[in-house]
Amino acid sequence: MNKILVAYDGSEGSKKALNQAVELAKCTSSSITILTVVPSATRMFAFDDLLVPGTFKSKALKMVKEVANLIQGISVTSIIREGDIADEILKASEDIGCDLIVIGSRGLGKVDRFLLGSVAEKVMKHSSKSVLMTR
Secondary structure, three states, X not given: OOEEEEEOOOOHHHHHHHHHHHHHHHHHOOEEEEEEEEOOHHHOOOOOOOOOOOHHHHHXXXXXXXXXXXXXXXXXXXXXXXXXXXXXXHHHHHHHOOOEEEEEOOOOOHHHHHHHOOHHHHHHHHOOOEEEEEO
16 A cells, blocks of 8 residues: 545544544555545535635645644645545545545535435445545
């Protein structure tokens, strides 16, 4: 194993996924790519935050940089993408040529999960890569 992709949204599930990925990377001398996907403008719902153009992307960039800076002893890169979460995880896994996708079983998207089903489930069904889902 050389490359691990971690789907990260700041939720408890994604924090567990990141911790698991870090442990695996240390054991296998792999690199980690942290991926955060922000909703496209057409899919944004204002429940907690006032929707200001660029708000989600700037918050995501800050969050990912802070998390990446905390990881020591392994190579870490980060990616911010915009669009459907499951689709972007699948595309990123192909783009970077990862060997493993690590994803939490529950993210922050309660509304999306209700309307569209689980992101983790979609990734597991459609990925050509190995997927580790943490609980």
